[in-house]
Amino acid sequence: MAKFVFVTGGVMSGIGKGVIAASIGKIGQVRGLRVTSVKIDPYLNYDAGTMNPYIHGEVFVTEDGGETDMDIGTYERFLDINVPKSHNITTGQVYSSVIERERRGDFLGKCVQIIPHITDEIKDRLRTIARDEAVDLVIVEVGGTVGDIESLPYLEAAREFRLEEGAANVVNVHVTLVPVLDVVGEQKTKPTQHSVQELRRIGVQPDIIVARTKAPLKPEVSRKIALFCNVEESAVFTSQDMQSIYQSPTLLDEQGMGDYLARRFQLNGRIPRWDEWRRTLEESLHSESEVNIAICGKYAGLADSYVSVNEALKHAGAASNAHVNLEWIETDRFEKEPERLNVLSRFDGVLVPGGFGSRGAEGKIKAIQYARSHDLPFLGICFGLHLALVEYARHIGIHDATSSEFDSEAKNPVIYLMPEQNNVAAKGGTMRLGAHEIMIKDKTMAYDLYGRGKAWERHRHRYEVNPKYIAEFEAKGLVFSGSSDDNRRMEILELPASRFHLATQYHAEFKSRLGRPSPPYFGFVKAALKAKPRTLQSKHIISKIGASN
Numbered sequence: 001m002a003k004f005v006f007v008t009g010g011v012m013s014g015i016g017k018g019v020i021a022a023s024i025g026k027i028g029q030v031r032g033l034r035v036t037s038v039k040i041d042p043y044l045n046y047d048a049g050t051m052n053p054y055i056h057g058e059v060f061v062t063e064d065g066g067e068t069d070m071d072i073g074t075y076e077r078f079l080d081i082n083v084p085k086s087h088n089i090t091t092g093q094v095y096s097s098v099i100e101r102e103r104r105g106d107f108l109g110k111c112v113q114i115i116p117h118i119t120d121e122i123k124d125r126l127r128t129i130a131r132d133e134a135v136d137l138v139i140v141e142v143g144g145t146v147g148d149i150e151s152l153p154y155l156e157a158a159r160e161f162r163l164e165e166g167a168a169n170v171v172n173v174h175v176t177l178v179p180v181l182d183v184v185g186e187q188k189t190k191p192t193q194h195s196v197q198e199l200r201r202i203g204v205q206p207d208i209i210v211a212r213t214k215a216p217l218k219p220e221v222s223r224k225i226a227l228f229c230n231v232e233e234s235a236v237f238t239s240q241d242m243q244s245i246y247q248s249p250t251l252l253d254e255q256g257m258g259d260y261l262a263r264r265f266q267l268n269g270r271i272p273r274w275d276e277w278r279r280t281l282e283e284s285l286h287s288e289s290e291v292n293i294a295i296c297g298k299y300a301g302l303a304d305s306y307v308s309v310n311e312a313l314k315h316a317g318a319a320s321n322a323h324v325n326l327e328w329i330e331t332d333r334f335e336k337e338p339e340r341l342n343v344l345s346r347f348d349g350v351l352v353p354g355g356f357g358s359r360g361a362e363g364k365i366k367a368i369q370y371a372r373s374h375d376l377p378f379l380g381i382c383f384g385l386h387l388a389l390v391e392y393a394r395h396i397g398i399h400d401a402t403s404s405e406f407d408s409e410a411k412n413p414v415i416y417l418m419p420e421q422n423n424v425a426a427k428g429g430t431m432r433l434g435a436h437e438i439m440i441k442d443k444t445m446a447y448d449l450y451g452r453g454k455a456w457e458r459h460r461h462r463y464e465v466n467p468k469y470i471a472e473f474e475a476k477g478l479v480f481s482g483s484s485d486d487n488r489r490m491e492i493l494e495l496p497a498s499r500f501h502l503a504t505q506y507h508a509e510f511k512s513r514l515g516r517p518s519p520p521y522f523g524f525v526k527a528a529l530k531a532k533p534r535t536l537q538s539k540h541i542i543s544k545i546g547a548s549n
């Protein structure tokens, strides 16, 4: 029978609950448990696909084509598993199922209510995952912050769940923030106390408190939290700011998290095997050189909007013994003041990530043109491929080339709406989504990157390469080195004459792992390193857990 860990958050959002949930999963996994993770998002949207990444963070695409919360990406990267879309539960989905069943007549004669019908649906979904996937441990992260109206039914479900499954099978973890008042330098526990009070008022008593802090909790502060929050002293943990989020699992385990869980879940005699994780982590923390990458995008204001891209670049850097310095550049500015393109001369590589809509697109095209004409390594992702193709089309003389995403009446839409999208009006879950097989041509850069002729990568797009122009492009030096669906769809383009000018229709970042970087990202970072070798000068930036995950 599976064990469950519920992870709730207090005080405020954005403190890195996802990383802590994933770390707890890892602590179970290194003890030989089959682990999976679930993210509950109490909002009414059916999924994250229709939400603005600038506000909400990246839309993470799963292997089975779910448009999910970015925490799912964190779980995949920590646990090295593919998390199915059913693991991102939203209020939209829960209510839809219950209402659908009500219409069908499943509840005939009854008044359908939040308790028990909504809470039953929530618990059912968790039990189904545990049963169908035959896992030993399910980490359930409840999004939002305790005290939100929206998360109440989930906390109630968590309360009932523990009552039904028994305390030996369910552990509640509460993640809070312990701030330090600069004037006195004291770690303040009051916000944690209030948050736990609120949780207990709902009927959930945390077993474990994880305090997010700048520096380790002082012993007396730990004791105070234990006393006031009614948890064992050995169950108060610190999660302080770290150089890398991947240090989080061992940091918690060193404080006894694994021992506590083993005791509570009666899992005696399991030896944690951290060797491989530690080795990969150690390698990633020390670099001899550094590389400066410009990400030319639109959502530059929020690092979370492109978490997987950032992570994939870090993974590629770690595997190349290089620290990757990322800088986000709003491309609007290149449109108004083209001379500002010169800032790109400071960089060793240019990346244009996925995106939507025309704002900033001409600026991105200018950045790609700069990269191509200066032989600066370039990687384009999805929208980045579209714009790279438009840029190349203009370069070879199709001066009015564009994407029909910007102009549906365009004369030369080298990127066009996929034919199967013509009659699609609804926006939610209707793009071409999820993993598809890519066939890679021999003797190309792409083949060298993957080392084989096939790959499975994840997609999220409505527009693609217009086949009408393929022959013309290929006659003028561009190679489509990857394709899918019997060669109907172009998936990778490259310029063989360049150092590295490559773009993919898919989002390779979603499958990148520390220790196993995504091939296009790895190739790009290696090419950037070669372009301008630099020894490490700048100090590593301390990455705060909450800041990027």
Ligand code: GLN
Pocket (backbone or CB within 6 Å): 353, 354, 355, 356, 357, 381, 382, 383, 384, 405, 460, 461, 462, 463, 464
């Ligand atoms: N806007 C483009 C499309 O819909 C690209 C999407 C993306 O970059 N994910 O096809």
